[in-house]
Amino acid sequence: MALRYEYAVETEDLAKYYVMGPVTVRALDGVSVKIRRSEYLSIMGPSGSGKTTFFNMVGGLDRPTRGKVFIDEVDIASLDAYELAWLRAKKIGYIFQTFNLIPVLTALENVTLPMVFTGVEREERLRRAREMLTRVGLGERLDHKPGELSGGQQQRVAIARALVNDPVIVLADEPTGNLDLHTGLEIINLLKTLNTEKKVTIINATHDLKMIDVSDRIFWLRDGKIERIETRAEVAVKEIE
Amino acid sequence: MSGEEGVKFPLSEAFSFSLESIKRRFGRALVTMASIVLGISFLTFLLTTGRIVSVLYGEGSGVAVQFYQLWMAVIALLICSVGIVNSMLMSVTERYKEIGTMKCLGAMNTHVLEIFLIEALLLGLIGGLIGAVAGWTIATVWQAFTQASPVNIFMVSASLWTEFNASNPLLLLANPLIDIALSVVIALLAALAPAYIAAKLSPTEALRYEV
Numbered sequence: 001m002a003l004r005y006e007y008a009v010e011t012e013d014l015a016k017y018y019v020m021g022p023v024t025v026r027a028l029d030g031v032s033v034k035i036r037r038s039e040y041l042s043i044m045g046p047s048g049s050g051k052t053t054f055f056n057m058v059g060g061l062d063r064p065t066r067g068k069v070f071i072d073e074v075d076i077a078s079l080d081a082y083e084l085a086w087l088r089a090k091k092i093g094y095i096f097q098t099f100n101l102i103p104v105l106t107a108l109e110n111v112t113l114p115m116v117f118t119g120v121e122r123e124e125r126l127r128r129a130r131e132m133l134t135r136v137g138l139g140e141r142l143d144h145k146p147g148e149l150s151g152g153q154q155q156r157v158a159i160a161r162a163l164v165n166d167p168v169i170v171l172a173d174e175p176t177g178n179l180d181l182h183t184g185l186e187i188i189n190l191l192k193t194l195n196t197e198k199k200v201t202i203i204n205a206t207h208d209l210k211m212i213d214v215s216d217r218i219f220w221l222r223d224g225k226i227e228r229i230e231t232r233a234e235v236a237v238k239e240i241e
Numbered sequence: 242m243s244g245e246e247g248v249k250f251p252l253s254e255a256f257s258f259s260l261e262s263i264k265r266r267f268g269r270a271l272v273t274m275a276s277i278v279l280g281i282s283f284l285t286f287l288l289t290t291g292r293i294v295s296v297l298y299g300e301g302s303g304v305a306v307q308f309y310q311l312w313m314a315v316i317a318l319l320i321c322s323v324g325i326v327n328s329m330l331m332s333v334t335e336r337y338k339e340i341g342t343m344k345c346l347g348a349m350n351t352h353v354l355e356i357f358l359i360e361a362l363l364l365g366l367i368g369g370l371i372g373a374v375a376g377w378t379i380a381t382v383w384q385a386f387t388q389a390s391p392v393n394i395f396m397v398s399a400s401l402w403t404e405f406n407a408s409n410p411l412l413l414l415a416n417p418l419i420d421i422a423l424s425v426v427i428a429l430l431a432a433l434a435p436a437y438i439a440a441k442l443s444p445t446e447a448l449r450y451e452v
Contacts (some may be wrong), residue, residue: 061345061444081349085248088444089347100342100448104265117347119249161346 007073008169008201009035009058014067015224016053027053029224030067037168038199040192042211045221051205054221055173058203059094060087072168089117093162093200097174099154101146107133107157108142114165132160136190152183156190163194169201170194176208185210250352259359270364273328277368278375280321281424285376287317288415289398293384296397311411318423325365325424326431333357333435334450340439341447353440361432362425369424373417377401 016028028050035041043051056062058069060076069076071091079087088094093114101110111129120128133142136156146154155175162170172191176184192214195202204211212218212235220227263270291310340353381398385391404416413419439447 056445059345063443082247085344085347085349086246088345089248090246094345096448100338100345102339102342104262113343114346116254117248117250117352 006036007034008037008039008071009033009203010070010073011058012068012070014054014057014069015065016050016057016062017065026224028057028064031221031224031226032067033219033226033229035201035203038195038201040195040202040204040214040216041219042204042206042215042217043219043221044207044209044211045227046207049221050224051207051221052173053224055171055203055205058169059092059171060084085117089114090165091168093165093167093170095155095158095162095170095172095175097177099146099151099158099178101154101157101161103146106143106145107138107149107160110146110157111160111164114161118165128164129160132164133157135194136160150183151179152186155179155183155187159187159190159194163198163200166198167200169203172202172204172206174206174208175204176206176210181210184208188214248347248349248352250348250355252355255352255355256359259356259363262356263360263363269332273325273332274364274368274371276324276328277321277365277424277428278372280317280324281369281372281420282376282379284314284317284321284414284423285373285417285420286380287313287376288411288420289377289380289401289417290384291411292401292415293380293388293394293397297388297394307411314411314414321424322427322431325427329361329428329431330435332360333432333439337439337442337447337450340442341444341450344444344447350440354436357432357436357439358429361428361436365425365428366421368428369421372424373420376420377417 011031011033014028014031015026018025018027031050031054043054045051053062057064058071060069060071060079063077071087076084076087094100101107102113105113108126108129111133112125115125115128130139130142133139133156136159138153138156138160141149141153144153146157149157155178159175162172170191175191176187179187188208188210191202191204194200204215212232215232218230218232218235220230288310291313295310340348343353377398381395384398385394388394401415402417404412406412414423442450
């Protein structure tokens with residue numbers, strides 16, 4: 001890519017309302033933020049604060065009621081189905097709380113899947129998937145199916161799958177939500193290492209406070225609005241006080 | 242975004258994906274296939290028997306017999322379709338979550354549709370083949386054992402495979418090859434509706450879906 005934009009993600013007055021009978025739920029209510037390239041960002045807030053909605057909008061998985069999302073300065077609402085699929089395949093890597101691996105495929109096959117859609121040759125696919133799985137510490141478990149792996153290992157497969165196409169952004173929705181304290185910490189550190197190594201922007205929607213220690217910035221979300229934005233240093237100072 | 246960029250999913254890739262999916266979920270595929278095999282063998286059995294009896298006792302055995310046979314064929318077709326629709330519906334809905342994941346990884350609606358239709362085509366073809374051959378064989382052997390001239394019966398029954406007289410629907414349906422084609426068509430139609438709905442879901446809706 002010739003041009004390097006300063007911001008990987010920008011949102012403008014982003015809002016998503018759900019109409020449930022007579023009630024309109026404002027899941028996201030006017031969020032305008034700028035997320036820099038290779039930033040490690042955490043979006044924190046209690047459940048129901050709109051974290052997952054933000055994740056879905058930025059990831060192009062759902063359409064906003066109002067406002068815009070720019071990825072690499074491209075308004076994703078202007079993309080047709082073909083371009084949107086390319087965005088999901090190439091520019092964004094997704095990590096979910098429930099891992100969402102394909103249960104009948106092996107770890108290796110799960111990681112090759114995104115490369116099928118970006119048209120990588122079969123041999124090259126296998127080579128890169130093996131390399132990526134080795135990188136996340138699963139070089140010995142390539143041929144295991146998700147059911148034969150622990151939660152932490154499954155999440156490592158999901159991380160490998162999210163990063164294998166060298167995306168601009170990795171979006172993670174509660175990546176440690178289904179993991180115990182120790183495994184969760186391992187996953188957080190792995191994400192941080194990959195963020196530093198590959199210069200990939202990582203956006204976490206989480207309420208795991210362990211995430212603060214590695215985040216460059218933290219967006220505090222409440223009732224669909226940004227309550228405040230802090231850097232790690234500011235959070236640390238508060239803790240000392 | 243420049244021109245050469247864009248998601249790819251060639252038909253060969255879709256085909257191998259569908260084939261693998263059937264292999265890996267062989268138990269599930271067997272259940273779906275069983276309903277196709279049963280339906281088609283029932284249909285073929287009835288029509289083959291009907292043909293043999295008609296030829297043995299002459300076509301002149303009456304309009305009532307003809308009508309009765311057609312009616313039986315329609316019922317057999319309905320039973321077979323309901324079974325196939327039901328199992329196709331199940332096999333698509335239980336994979337909503339997988340569809341959501343695939344769409345997050347870059348699959349487009351048409352790719353999802355392709356995967357399911359190729360699967361239905363394969364299941365319809367294999368199930369139809371087994372069903373038609375089984376139904377025809379059972380009907381022929383049964384008749385040969387219970388009637389006077391087994392050689393004659395086999396000749397009549399064998400001739401059904403090359404019968405393509407489109408003017409008589411009963412005669413045409415009695416051709417096991419037509420029943421195999423019918424099996425493929427029913428399987429495709431049965432998979433089309435749920436696969437279309439699944440393919441059109443947004444990734445978040447598909448991921449949220451709990452069976």
